[in-house]
Amino acid sequence: MFVSVVLIIVLLVGLSANSSIKSILPQVLVTNLKFSRLDIAKSSTDLLMNANLNTVLQLSNNNDKTVLYYSPMKADISSENINLGKKTLSGFKQDPGNVTSLKILTRLRKSKVYDVDATLLTNKEKTLEALVDVFLRGKLSVDWLGFKVHIPIVIACESVKQSDVINGLKPACDVRIFSE
Numbered sequence: 001m002f003v004s005v006v007l008i009i010v011l012l013v014g015l016s017a018n019s020s021i022k023s024i025l026p027q028v029l030v031t032n033l034k035f036s037r038l039d040i041a042k043s044s045t046d047l048l049m050n051a052n053l054n055t056v057l058q059l060s061n062n063n064d065k066t067v068l069y070y071s072p073m074k075a076d077i078s079s080e081n082i083n084l085g086k087k088t089l090s091g092f093k094q095d096p097g098n099v100t101s102l103k104i105l106t107r108l109r110k111s112k113v114y115d116v117d118a119t120l121l122t123n124k125e126k127t128l129e130a131l132v133d134v135f136l137r138g139k140l141s142v143d144w145l146g147f148k149v150h151i152p153i154v155i156a157c158e159s160v161k162q163s164d165v166i167n168g169l170k171p172a173c174d175v176r177i178f179s180e
Contacts (some may be wrong), residue, residue, distance in 0.1 A: 024066045024142055026094070027032055028155050028173040031101065032056035033132055033165040040118050041094075041168050047115055051075060051108040053084050055134055056101055057157070057173065061094045066142055068094040073138030075104050080114050080121040089136070104134070130162040134173070152179050 025135060037052040061068050072091045077084045086104025094100050124130040134157040139150045157173035163172050 024063055025153075025175045025177070026068060026142070027059045027060040027062060028156050028157070028175055029060075029158050030055070030134070030160050030165050030169040030173065031058045031127070031170055033160060035130070038122060040113070040122060043162055046112045048110045049082065049104065049108060049113045049118055050110065051084055051099045051106075053104070053106045053108075053132075055104040055132070057104070057134070057136075057155070058170070059102060061098050061100075063096045064161050065096055066162070067096065069141035069143070069148075070094065072141040073136045073155075074136055075106075076135045076137075077104065077106050079132045079134065080124070081117045082108075082121055083111070084132070086164075091138075093116055101135075110130055125162070128163045128166055131159045132162065134160065140177075153177055 014078060020123045031056060033056075034054045035051060036054060037049050037050060041048045041050070055075075070091050070093075073089045075087045075089055085108055087104055087106055087117075089102060089104065091101065121130060134155075136155040138153060140153045141148055143149075153174045155173050157171065160171050
């Protein structure tokens with residue numbers, strides 16, 4: 001009986017903490033997704049791709065009182081099975097009610113790619129129909145009940161359609177907690 005009561009209390013505290021944490025997470029939107037360079041070159045043995053991609057994410061802290069602290073985050077960007085670049089972003093602080101733009105500039109130089117993937121990406125990019133995946137991994141810290149809590153997060157912007165961003169639709173990203 002005692003064990004059951006303790007388990008119920010632990011479960012209720014866990015659910016309460018989980019819902020409290022989810023309510024403080026930022027809203028993340030993709031506001032820019034632009035290739036300034038995308039070309040393919042053939043070497044004697046391989047197909048090589050060069051690409052420059054400018055991605056901008058808008059992070060909104062919609063909380064009234066909670067300050068969000070972001071650790072340095074690792075960004076991975078890909079499209080059509082092609083890794084378009086990795087970047088480490090500096091950590092930052094975001095005050096309540098603040099909107100922050102994160103600029104992620106990635107460069108790919110002479111990277112070996114498969115013909116089918118490269119052709120698919122270049123053809124879709126020409127018609128502004130490229131689908132891009134953006135993942136940021138890091139930790140979000142908040143002051144909660146007098147303690148600084150560090151929460152592993154993944155910001156996942158999956159299958160973001162280039163034309164949606166260009167048309168100003170600002171696709172939303174998923175913020176996942178306790179992920180890495």
